[in-house]
Amino acid sequence: MSAPLHCHLDFISPYGYFASLRIEAIAARHGRAVAWHPMLLGVAVMKVMGLKPLMDTPLKGDYVERDVRRYAREHAVPMKRQPRDAVMNPLACARALAWTNRHAPERAGEVVHAIYGAYWGEGLDLSTPDALVPVVGEAIARAAGGEEAATLLRAEVDASLAQGVFGSPTVVVDGEPFWGVDKLEQMERWLERRGW
Secondary structure, eight states: OOOOEEEEEOTTOHHHHHHHTTHHHHHHHTTOOEEEEEOOHIIIIIIISOOOOGGGSTTHHHHHHHHHHHHHHHTTOOOOSOTTSOOOOOHHHHHHHHHHHHHOGGGHHHHHHHHHIIIIISOOOOOSHHHHHHHHOHHHHHHHTSHHHHHHHHHHHHHHHHTTOOSSSEEEETTEEEESGGGHHHHHHHHHHTOO
């Protein structure tokens, strides 16, 4: 099997949620797997790039709200949480994925889908390890509250920044980054043609 598609995402990103529902099918069509990587928009966008969150940006925030709702309707994506709802602290979720990548990588996709489904699909607040217990199980949730998971997440975030990842989702295909759910079709053409 060829190298995996490296999917970098932040659980507070609705676009990351949308991409997570499609990326595995795209990868399978091309004999690839998906490697899931947590990133933090708060670090990439606000600290490194010095920008405001999308929803706090004049004009763009209103567009994003409309765009997210339109995408969810078009693709029949369950979505109880709305773009202007209060944003959770994503650290527990990101740490859960970072820990899973190290200790149970075969479960990473399951964890991603469970967290996104609970947060965006059901509208649950998953900002603490306790809130994660019914979503990802006791072992992963408890690990998300530990120092090892925090260290693993810092390493994942640093690695994503070193690869130029600044948004969620970003899929890196053999070193070529594709940012945004709207780039999935182009990414698939890249896979089909083996680049251009």
